[in-house]
Every structure is written in C-alpha cells, then in structure tokens.
Amino acid sequence: MQTVTLTTCDNAAEAHLLQGALANAGIESVLTNEYTASTLPNLCGMMGMGVTVVVLAKDYDRARQLLNTLSPASGQPCCPYCGSTDIGTSLGRRRGLKAFFAFLSLLAWTPLGNIKTSYRCRRCGEDFSKPAPSPGQTPGDRITGTPPDTNPEAEQ
Structure with missing residues (x-):
C-alpha cells in the first residue's frame, strides 16, 4: 500500500x-x-x-x-495584552545575550541552537512568546x- x-x-x-x-x-x-x-x-x-x-x-x-x-482558524493573531493585530517578530527578552550568542556561533561555525521566536506588539510594546487567538477563536x-x-x- x-x-x-x-x-x-x-x-x-x-x-x-x-x-x-x-x-x-x-x-x-x-x-x-x-x-x-x-x-x-x-x-x-x-x-x-x-x-x-x-x-x-x-x-x-x-x-x-x-x-x-x-x-x-486562519484569522489574524493578536496581542494577548491589548488585543491589537499589529504584531511583529522580535528577539524578545535578553536581546543582547541572544545577539551575542548568534555572533559567537557565526565566529565558531557552530549551529545557533534553539532560539524560539518571540513576538512584539507594535501598539503597546509588550513582548510575548505566543500570540493570542483571533477574536471568535x-x-x-x-x-x-x-x-x-x-x-x-x-x-x-
């Protein structure tokens, strides 16, 4: 089969x-x-x-x-703090440390590791790891x- x-x-x-x-x-x-x-x-x-x-x-x-x-549902994800749909990706908390390790991994030719995507609300400025579901979801x-x-x- x-x-x-x-x-x-x-x-x-x-x-x-x-x-x-x-x-x-x-x-x-x-x-x-x-x-x-x-x-x-x-x-x-x-x-x-x-x-x-x-x-x-x-x-x-x-x-x-x-x-x-x-x-x-295929709706637009929104910010869990203010409900805005104007969100984007970011390095999240500890931006400097993550950027340092990214630079270090490039110098050493080693894989970066498991850096998870963070999101940032452009309206309220909060960082979060998972967007809230759309209204109605x-x-x-x-x-x-x-x-x-x-x-x-x-x-x-």
Missing part, C-alpha cells in the same frame, strides 16, 4: 495528539522521525525536520480534511478531538 506524508509536527506530543485524532476518525497513521526529533530538538528545529505523520494514500483526503478542522481550538461528522462509529 502506498503511503503519503500528511504533515510534519514540531514535537512528538503534537504528533501523538494528531495521531489519536486520526485513530478516532478510523484513519491509520504512522509517525516517523519521532526519536530523532525528541533526541535532537535543536538540530531538528534548525533543519526544518520534525515528527512526520504518514497516512495511507486512500485516506489522505479524509485525513487532510480532519487536519484542517483541527488547525486554528478559543485557545483550545487546536486539537479538541474528533468532529462528530468524521467519527465512523457515530453513523451506526
């Missing part, structure tokens, strides 16, 4: 949640690169690798539809379980 890659997750926990949601919908899936991503998270973050979720080719359309329902919208219309047991 032919398999196709559904998506790549940043970590094993997210991939297992997705795999559970797929199993609830009756879609078989396999995780690849799980141990590499868990053992070497910095390397995987730099190279764009992660835990890959693979499904059968015949189930790909249903799995993609389920993935789209589990993903957050709740924080738990990412993976909440199987939608009722994709559960094969619900039809019986």
Whole structure:
C-alpha cells in the first residue's frame, strides 16, 4: 500500500495528539522521525525536520480534511495584552545575550541552537512568546478531538 506524508509536527506530543485524532476518525497513521526529533530538538528545529505523520494514500483526503478542522482558524493573531493585530517578530527578552550568542556561533561555525521566536506588539510594546487567538477563536481550538461528522462509529 502506498503511503503519503500528511504533515510534519514540531514535537512528538503534537504528533501523538494528531495521531489519536486520526485513530478516532478510523484513519491509520504512522509517525516517523519521532526519536530523532525528541533526541535532537535543536538540530531538528534548525533543519526544518520534525515528527512526520504518514497516512495511507486512500485516506489522505479524509485525513487532510480532519487536519484542517483541527488547525486554528486562519484569522489574524493578536496581542494577548491589548488585543491589537499589529504584531511583529522580535528577539524578545535578553536581546543582547541572544545577539551575542548568534555572533559567537557565526565566529565558531557552530549551529545557533534553539532560539524560539518571540513576538512584539507594535501598539503597546509588550513582548510575548505566543500570540493570542483571533477574536471568535478559543485557545483550545487546536486539537479538541474528533468532529462528530468524521467519527465512523457515530453513523451506526
């Protein structure tokens, strides 16, 4: 049977949640690169690798539809402090230290490591690590379980 890659997750926990949601919908899936991503998270973050979720080719359309329902709404993210949608990326707190290590890694020809993206609100000036969901979207919208219309047991 032919398999196709559904998506790549940043970590094993997210991939297992997705795999559970797929199993609830009756879609078989396999995780690849799980141990590499868990053992070497910095390397995987730099190279764009992660835990890959693979499904059968015949189930790909249903799995993609389920993935789209589990993903957050495509609205504009906003600042958790003031609600503004005028946000941008930044180095966050300890800017000088992060810039120093970036410069040091360039001199030593070594990988930078796992520097996470921070966001800065252009309206209130606050730094934060994760944007708030758009209005009308709740924080738990990412993976909440199987939608009722994709559960094969619900039809019986």
